Amino acid sequence: MRLFIASASPFVRKCRIVAREKGVLDQMEEVTADPYANDPELVAANPIAQIPALVLDDGTVFTDSPVIAAVLDDLGAGGRLTPQDAEGAWRVRRLETLAGGVLEMAVKLVLEGRRPENERSPTWIKRWTDNMGRALDALEAWDVQPDPLDMGVITTGVALTYLDFRHPNYDWKTGRPNLVALQKALEQRQSFKETYPK
DSSP states (O other), X not given: OEEEEOTTOHHHHHHHHHHHHTTOGGGOEEEEOOGGGTOHHHHHHOTTOOSOEEEOXXXXXXXXXXXXXXXXXXXXXXXXXXXXXXXXXXXXXXXXHHHHHHHHHHHHHHHHHHSOGGGOOHHHHHHHHHHHHHHHHHHHHHTOOSSSOOHHHHHHHHHHHHHHHHOTTSOOSTTOHHHHHHHHXXXXXXXXXXXXXX
């Protein structure tokens, strides 16, 4: 199978971490693609030219990082990164969605910052920044732990490091010691080290 990637994408990083944690990396080729250049191979796999995109050996295509991560979780060995019991599964999905919201806001801010200055919207920048801060406060209150590792924990860790990577002047650490400790613990895992954004 093939996973279309860009090393700076947090959505890609999440899938790459799952592939490593689940032991499927040796079955998968990571193909670097530029979504902004409408890379032909990527567009053939995903008509909206977004990454990640996963193409199985039989040609089946999956897009959207939570879906791809779930597919890799199914294909891999060992314990599930989303529990099978309903209570555990919903807890993980809620956490994954909240942390995914932080990623959405952070990426929107990056893209807005790439627009010509006279086209940027201070109203949207403030809204996305406020949304991100509230979501981080909720994650702090959640007291996310690095173990057991699951989709929610992975997504939270990816979001925190993405903030350091793309928004170094945004102070997310003050007043959020639980998240600081979580990020420190997760970034020591081999799967996180191998996929650090570049």
